[in-house]
Amino acid sequence: MITHPPFFFESWYNVGRSITLSVIGFAALFTMLRVSGKRTLSKLNFFDFVFVVAVGSVFAATITSKDVTLVEGIAALATLIIIQILLAAVAARSRTAERIINGEPTLLLSHGRFLPSALKKEHVTEEEVRAAIRATGVTRVEDVDAVVMENDGTLSVAWESKKPGETSLVDAKVPDEARAEQRSKRAVR
Numbered sequence: 001m002i003t004h005p006p007f008f009f010e011s012w013y014n015v016g017r018s019i020t021l022s023v024i025g026f027a028a029l030f031t032m033l034r035v036s037g038k039r040t041l042s043k044l045n046f047f048d049f050v051f052v053v054a055v056g057s058v059f060a061a062t063i064t065s066k067d068v069t070l071v072e073g074i075a076a077l078a079t080l081i082i083i084q085i086l087l088a089a090v091a092a093r094s095r096t097a098e099r100i101i102n103g104e105p106t107l108l109l110s111h112g113r114f115l116p117s118a119l120k121k122e123h124v125t126e127e128e129v130r131a132a133i134r135a136t137g138v139t140r141v142e143d144v145d146a147v148v149m150e151n152d153g154t155l156s157v158a159w160e161s162k163k164p165g166e167t168s169l170v171d172a173k174v175p176d177e178a179r180a181e182q183r184s185k186r187a188v189r
């Protein structure tokens with residue numbers, strides 16, 4: 001005969017266990033995240049998203065699974081936070097590691113022209129790029145120097161500066177079609 005666990009209620013012990021583990025687990029997670037620094041709570045890029053999902057899963061299992069003890073859950077959370085801190089430190093010291101861990105921004109529009117291959121690669125429509133441009137108060141696409149999809153998925157709109165200095169686009173991956181267009185413009189000048 002197959003027995004199923006109760007659907008609505010099994011015992012007050014289990015309710016008390018869930019409440020106690022939720023409070024203690026939340027306090028432990030809160031403390032560990034405060035100690036790990038602001039980087040852990042920054043806007044989510046791919047790496048941070050994976051970290052948050054993993055932490056949420058471990059936290060949920062600690063609270064609800066009878067097979068996971070509080071100490072095991074806290075040890076798993078601490079391990080994930082240590083991995084995140086170590087990888088962030090490696091990314092801060094190495095440009096190559098930073099690109100592997102966090103990805104690279106992608107140029108979607110250059111000098112008022114959409115870059116179809118970049119839009120397709122990032123699954124972004126021209127309408128979404130236009131919306132980002134409008135959100136910055138610009139009405140003509142042709143007036144925009146560049147639109148970049150950042151590592152966290154946001155779209156940044158940039159204008160050509162009138163002052164000399166380094167562009168904020170130095171780390172944006174330039175698709176081949178834009179690179180060819182830039183070369184041809186330099187050749188004309």
